[in-house]
Amino acid sequence: MFKDRLIQLRKNKKLTQEQMAEKIGIHRGTYANYERGHRQPDYDTLLKIADFFEVTVDYLLRGEEHYKELASEINKRPDTRYAAIDGHDFEDEEKDEILVNALKQIDGLEKIIKEHLEKKSNERNK
Structure with a gap:
């Protein structure tokens, strides 16, 4: 909560x-x-x-479980693929962890975009 x-x-x-x-x-x-x-x-x-x-606001409102549930749903899809890096195959737990982290980073893009636009606006106003 x-x-x-x-x-x-x-x-x-x-x-x-x-x-x-x-x-x-x-x-x-x-x-x-x-x-x-x-x-x-x-x-x-x-x-x-x-x-x-x-x-993220999403984390505040939904918490960590939201990301885990979403990652689990995505990993069940037959079109979800993980490329092996240096010949390393990923275990299911690793796949979930990788996807949870990626989803958090995607949610964080809102903040990055906002900061970029504010910086750009400030530069124009100088």
């Missing part, structure tokens, strides 16, 4: 709710309600949280 991932990410950074709220520019009570599951952040706040923790 979103609230559980939010708590874990904050604790991994060793931050209090007050510090976290300050970092993303909201009131502590609002942030506390996110962690309790009583409120959901708006889109802009969700982006700030994802950017702060350097994760």
